[in-house]
Amino acid sequence: MFYHSTRNKGEVVDSRRAIVQGLSEDGGLFVSDALGATKIPLSALMTEDYLSLATRVLSVLLDDFSPEEIRDCVEKAYRGKFSSPAVTPVTELGEDWLLELYHGPTSAFKDLALCVLPHLMSRALEKTGQKVMIATATSGDTGKAALEGFKDVPNIGISVFYPEGKVSAVQRLQMVTQEGGNVAVAAVRGNFDDVQSAVKRLFLQGSGRSDVSLSSANSINIGRLAPQVVYYFDAYRQLVEKKVISLGDPVDFSVPTGNFGDVLAGYYAKLMGLPVRHLIVASNANNVLTDFLTTGVYDRRRAFEKTISPSMDILMSSNLERLLYYVSGQDTTFVADMMKALREDGVYRIPEAMLAEIRKTFRCGWADDEQTCRTIREVWDEDGVLIDTHTAVAVRVGRANKAEGAPLVVLSTASPYKFCRDVVFSIVDNAPDMGDDFAYMDALSGLTGTEPPRGLSGLKKMPERHTDVIDVDQMQAFVEAQMNRVYGEK
Numbered sequence: 001m002f003y004h005s006t007r008n009k010g011e012v013v014d015s016r017r018a019i020v021q022g023l024s025e026d027g028g029l030f031v032s033d034a035l036g037a038t039k040i041p042l043s044a045l046m047t048e049d050y051l052s053l054a055t056r057v058l059s060v061l062l063d064d065f066s067p068e069e070i071r072d073c074v075e076k077a078y079r080g081k082f083s084s085p086a087v088t089p090v091t092e093l094g095e096d097w098l099l100e101l102y103h104g105p106t107s108a109f110k111d112l113a114l115c116v117l118p119h120l121m122s123r124a125l126e127k128t129g130q131k132v133m134i135a136t137a138t139s140g141d142t143g144k145a146a147l148e149g150f151k152d153v154p155n156i157g158i159s160v161f162y163p164e165g166k167v168s169a170v171q172r173l174q175m176v177t178q179e180g181g182n183v184a185v186a187a188v189r190g191n192f193d194d195v196q197s198a199v200k201r202l203f204l205q206g207s208g209r210s211d212v213s214l215s216s217a218n219s220i221n222i223g224r225l226a227p228q229v230v231y232y233f234d235a236y237r238q239l240v241e242k243k244v245i246s247l248g249d250p251v252d253f254s255v256p257t258g259n260f261g262d263v264l265a266g267y268y269a270k271l272m273g274l275p276v277r278h279l280i281v282a283s284n285a286n287n288v289l290t291d292f293l294t295t296g297v298y299d300r301r302r303a304f305e306k307t308i309s310p311s312m313d314i315l316m317s318s319n320l321e322r323l324l325y326y327v328s329g330q331d332t333t334f335v336a337d338m339m340k341a342l343r344e345d346g347v348y349r350i351p352e353a354m355l356a357e358i359r360k361t362f363r364c365g366w367a368d369d370e371q372t373c374r375t376i377r378e379v380w381d382e383d384g385v386l387i388d389t390h391t392a393v394a395v396r397v398g399r400a401n402k403a404e405g406a407p408l409v410v411l412s413t414a415s416p417y418k419f420c421r422d423v424v425f426s427i428v429d430n431a432p433d434m435g436d437d438f439a440y441m442d443a444l445s446g447l448t449g450t451e452p453p454r455g456l457s458g459l460k461k462m463p464e465r466h467t468d469v470i471d472v473d474q475m476q477a478f479v480e481a482q483m484n485r486v487y488g489e490k
């Protein structure tokens with residue numbers, strides 16, 4: 001299974017190289033033409049647990065790693081690290097289903113990929129003697145999950161950049177209190193798109209040192225995307241086990257979407273043989289994807305909205321580029337043209353027939369903050385289930401797109417305690433101002449009889465270590481300083 005850029009087929013690499021490099025040299029994302037050639041047999045699903053299923057799926061997508069290497073990475077990633085023995089349990093949500101992806105060390109779904117990526121990257125580096133500096137843009141959750149995953153991993157350093165004032169208080173605290181000798185974090189003046197674009201520019205410039213290469217922990221990295229395919233298969237297995245469906249029956253998934261990584265993993269699962277009927281792309285007020293999937297026009301020339309689901313506050317959904325590659329019949333010239341138009345004009349339009357093809361699988365919709373709060377309230381009052389602001393967007397849009405013939409599974413991407421302030425204001429009328437977020441955590445716990453994850457309540461006692469606030473044009477110097485600190489001056 002070889003990988004090349006979405007924008008040209010000239011540079012061909014194996015998955016080890018693709019993971020270490022992150023982004024292709026021309027700025028495109030790594031894709032494989034062999035995706036879908038090997039199916040995961042549904043009959044085999046029922047005898048698998050999460051770890052063996054992960055081994056099976058990753059062995060297909062990253063086939064230059066041996067199954068033993070993959071198994072070792074998966075063991076280290078998941079065994080004992082998740083608070084649920086099922087890793088990603090499927091639970092009831094009224095007549096629908098919730099796929100709980102937030103039981104990892106940092107209480108967001110990013111853990112599913114970022115627990116395993118560092119092990120894959122270490123393995124890939126073993127034979128090369130190379131060192132890596134990870135530079136990552138985060139809209140809130142990737143940052144902490146990546147810091148935790150890469151903390152003190154030999155021969156890898158990590159710099160995380162988040163948009164100042166545009167992540168939740170808990171998300172910020174999770175990052176700025178991070179321990180580890182190889183980590184650095186800075187707030188950047190700007191929004192997520194500014195930060196993500198700057199990080200992509202850093203990759204294209206290179207590290208400036210022969211002994212260190214730059215890489216990414218964002219979902220542009222194929223090593224981030226591949227582990228996310230696993231839980232779609234595992235959710236399906238659980239539904240069969242619960243006798244909600246029989247093997248072979250279709251299922252719909254509703255996915256709270258920002259950078260299009262999570263929902264794209266669902267599309268990969270479909271190509272690999274999972275009977276996925278609809279993938280429902282749920283957006284917040286940054287509804288550029290709703291417009292795209294309705295009209296075929298991707299237009300980022302609009303105001304950036306700060307919402308209560310900050311991890312989805314994104315106008316440049318990077319992974320859409322991979323979908324365009326596959327639905328265009330693997331046409332790199334087409335993708336390169338679209339991305340050039342997006343870069344230069346801020347807008348592109350795909351042909352009618354291509355939109356129709358996409359719409360066979362993808363449904364869409366969006367929810368504003370008020371609708372999101374109302375959904376949290378309804379789901380709590382009527383279904384007795386506590387959900388976070390991102391999940392609420394997907395519940396609302398998923399239910400609005402519900403159709404006969406398949407159960408609806410909503411991906412629940414974060415613990416409600418990560419966004420406790422907005423969740424409390426949603427479930428209580430006229431909640432008073434309680435001060436800091438720890439007061440809201442306690443209130444939420446008292447109101448619902450649930451417990452905050454220990455990783456979050458424990459933040460209260462931790463000192464803030466990373467307090468830099470910089471401009472976009474200082475990011476390169478920040479990464480250089482971090483390389484010098486971790487690997488010595490060159």
Ligand SMILES: *Cc1c(COP(=O)(O)O)cnc(C)c1O
Pocket residue numbers: 108109110140141142219256257258259260261262263311312390391413414
């Ligand atoms: C990152 C994130 C999303 C969006 O996922 P993408 O892969 O960027 O589409 C949704 N919800 C939460 C809680 C997240 O952290």
